[in-house]
Every structure is written in structure tokens, then in C-alpha cells.
Amino acid sequence: MSKKLIAAVFGCTMLAAGSMNEAQAFEGGVSPYPAGAVGTNIANLPPIPGLFALEQFNYTFANGLYGNDGKKLPIPFSLSAYSETTRLLVSYPFHLLGANVYTQLVIPVVSLHTSVFGQSSTQNGLSNITVTPALLEWHLTQNLAIASGLDFAFETGSYSPVKSSVAVGYTSIQPVVSVRYNVPNGIDVAVANRLLLNSKNGATNYRSGDGYVAEFSAGWNFGPWKLGVVGAYLNQFSDDKANGVSVGNRMKTFGIGPSVVYDARSWNVNVNYQQGLYAANTAKSSSVWLNIAIPLWPGFGRKG
Template sequence: MGRGLKQSALMALVLAGMLQGARAAENGTTNYPAGSPGVFIGTMPPIPGLFAISQTSYTSANGLYDGQGNKLPINFKLSSVSETMRFLASYPGEFFGAHVYSQLVIPFVHLESSNPAGSFQANGLANITFSPVILRWALSPAQSVTVGLDLMPNTGTYSARQPLNVGTNYTTISPVVAYRYADPKGFEFAVSPRLLLNGTNTESVNAFTQLTQQYRSGDALVVDFNAGYNIGAWKLGVVGGYTHQYQDDKINGVKAFNLAGVQDGNRLKSLNFGPSLTYDGGAFQLNVNYQHTFHVENGSRGDTVWANLAFPIFVPAPPPGAGSPRR
């Protein structure tokens, strides 16, 4: 590809819009932001009831990077404000020794982007997440393993003719497992790998021809992690996430070009992490964390601040004579 054509491709893809900072796939966005669980990996309530986590985040991203991690000569800025509500239903009884849960995640997002083509905004509902069955086994008072299947249907706000979109216009299926070790008077550690098995955007529009195309975002592995130390009601630690896209993006079955004009499948690699502070108020938990993108390929570097509040919505009274819940 000649230099002039490469520059035209760069401009066309910028016009199409790069979303959500350091994430590859079509228009730079996926249905799952690495690092979003923060300190809540595997923190499932051991009693029946309905619980919620309010997650408010602000992201500022700038600079686009190629498949080798080199910054491209394109002026690019993006900011994102999101409010995500996570609802968790915890059921009585056990299934093969595991406590059973269901989850619903509803994210609302406001995006602003500026690049050589102009300034753009987008608002709306991003793809929701529904987890019909989550199973958690308590291995010991301090250790647990959790497995689940997250379904991210095509529910986000999307218009093929808009340069910036909140929704991705495809469905993702995400099997996930989590391990957590937690000493309430000492060290905590949790790790949660998951797969992102992505569908195809059948309404994608080619930036050159304006014709409809089939864009399939490549499948990826995401690993969320956290570590911390409890001091009374406070916990100091670190949270973050790693994304490795192991499958090519494809357009009409052909491997996609990245922003540098290289036909590498636009595969993303990114690592983001940062400090975290949590206060345990008994009936609620308040967490604030900051995450910086330290390395990215085929994406953008960003900084995100999270403010998270976990609280119960409804907890039924225990039956007469019931003892303390097993942890």
C-alpha cells in the first residue's frame, strides 16, 4: 500500500470513529472493558437477597498506536462518562455444593471524540450483560472459585451512518472463571480470566464506498485482577486488566487492516492497572480506583477513574433458629 493510500485509510478510519480508548475490533470498541470489576472479582454475597453495584467512570484517551505499540501521527482525543448498574440475585440453597446467582448489568455511556475530521458525540445504552447462572464454591473460609456465562446481546444504541456509537451491533458470549483469596485482616488477591466470543456486525459501513459490509471482531482473552491489604475497614491495593485478542478482525471474510495500513487483523493487546482504595461500611462498600494504560497495540492509551458503591437492595429475614451464614 502506497503512502498516500495509507494516509487516506487512516483518515477514513478516524472518520469512522475510535471508541472507548485502548480496545481493538471494529471502531475500537468491544462489549467488555478490561479492569471494570475492580475490587469486586469473586465478591459474591453468601446470603440470599438482591444486591447492586453502582459504577461511575470517566475515561480520557489520546493517541492511536499501531500493531507494534508505536504512536501514530494522528491527532485524536476521546472522553467517556458512564454509569453502570449491576444487579445480583443471590438464591437460597445450593447446587452441587455451590451457591447460585444471576446477574444483570446495564451501562449508559456518553462519548465525545475529536480528530482531524471534527468533533462528535454519542449517548445511549451500551450492550447489557445477562448472566443467567453463576456458581460459587467456597473452598475454605478465605478461598472461593466462581464460574459463569455472561451473555452480551446486541442491545446497544447504534446507527451504521453515525461516526461515533455507544453500541457495537453484535452479540458477545463470555465464559468466565474467578479465583479469590481474601483474609479480612490481611492480604487479598483475585484473578478472573474470560473469553470474548464475538458475533458479526452485519450493518457495518465501509468508510470508502459507504456500502454495507460484514465486520467480525476477533475473539479475545481478558484477564481481570486485583490485590490488596485490609487494615480495619480500609483496603489499599491495585486493580487492572489485560486484553489479548487472539483472532483477526475480518471484513467480508478477509483479514482487516489496522490504522497504520498493515493487514495484521487489527488485533489488540493492552495492559491497564492502577491504585485502589476501598472502605467497608458493613452494609455497603465504597471503592475508588484509577487505571492507566501502560501498553497498547492497535488501540489508544487512556486513563480511567472509577467510583463504585456496593449495597443490598433486599435481604429476606432468616428463618427462626437459623445460625450465621456460612462463608
């Protein structure tokens, strides 16, 4: 869960030290979406009907908190986070508006370990479950695809209004539009654009600002192998509000790193590392991802 998990720890630091209020963005410093999680799976959906799974294993670490100006704060802080996310994807045997049709369910489980001013803390549990009722993908040419959907990150999981959590206490609606240009034994470039439209937390009367996430990948195909880079940029573009009053400060992050993919057609493995290069009002995190895509029930619902 990458930056989301780190931000959750940041919320813990807020409780531990009032002096860090200057660096808060999103409620408790938690983004409702882990920027960088999509990896190389941008507009890259199964072309046949069936039930598919993407298992994502992540390790994230950070050793500093950064203020509104992007400079490191003089606060003793460290973090390590582990997550396992199951993404279940249903590919339907029909078309809508000329597009392939999918439904997605995302279930993340998180283990978070932090140290702030020498005080250690561990949080384990279920993060926010995300549902995509309808995800559409158009193949405009043999090499060009566009995908669009509406994600609902629900108010679920191990959330508490009085301590740091691995989930947020509100629902986030997230429209997504992705584009991919992929040539066999050639170039592969893709970008996913996501808005974070956040509702108010009824337990705290706090409303996190809205944001934009751009995730990207670029590489070159060598038969079943692909070498390249992946990364993500997060920009919170509206202020948080507490009891209807703006509290200012907006989160920004940027990370990028190398990626390796092996595509065996029936299954796919991606390993990538994303180095945190910039952070404002959150922790500067780096992450290692292992993504394994496998078919669970290929071809279901196919006629004949």
C-alpha cells in the same frame, strides 16, 4: 465503560480518516467488554440471599491512538467519556453443585466526547446490556473462593452501522472463571479470566476476532479498609474478518493503578485509578472508577 468507550471513539476516527485503517482491531475498534470494569469485585459476591446493586461511575480520557506495533500514531486525537453502569445481582436461597447461585443484569449508559483532526463529536446512549443467567461461587476454604459464569453481552443499545456508537452490533458470549484469596486483616489477591467469543455483525457482515481479558486485584486489609492495586490486560487472539476475509490487526491493552476500599459489611465503596500503560490498535486510556455496592432487598426468599 473505560476502554470500550475509548474504542468506540476510535471507530469514529476510522470513519474520519482512512489513513487510520492500519490501527483497527475489533469492528470499529470497539471491545465488547470494558476491561478493568470489575475492579475489586472479583469472586466477591454476597453470602446471603437477596437483591443487590453495584453502581459504577467512570471517567475515561485519552490523547493518542496506537498502531499495530504499539507506537503512537501521528493523529490529532482526544477523548473524554463518562458512564454510569447499574449491575443488579440476585442471590438465591439455595445451592447448586455445592455453590451459591446468582443471576446478574448489567445496564450501562454512556456519554462519549471526541476530537479527531479538530472535528468534535458527541455520542450518548445505552451500551450493550449483559445478562448472566447463572453465576456460581464455591467457598473452598474460609479464605479461598472460586466463581464461574457465562455472560451474554447482547446486541442492544445505541448502535449504528454508519457512525460511531457506544455499543457493538453483535452478541458476545463470555465465559468467566475467577479466583480470590482473602484474609481478614491480611492479604487479598484475585484474578478473573474472561473469553470474548464474538458473533458476526449481521448489518455489516463483519466478525470481530475473539479475545481474552485478565482482570486482577491485590491488596491488604486493615479492618474495614483495603489498600492495593487493580488492573486489566486484554489480548485479541484471532483476526477480524470482513465478508469472511481476514483483515489482520489485533487489539491489546494493559492498565494498572491504585485502589482504596471501605467495606462497611452492609455496603461497600471502592475508588480506583487505572493508568493505561500499553495499547495496540486502539487508544491508550486511563480511567477513574467509583463503585458503590448496596443491598436493595437482603434476605428475600429465606425460610423462616
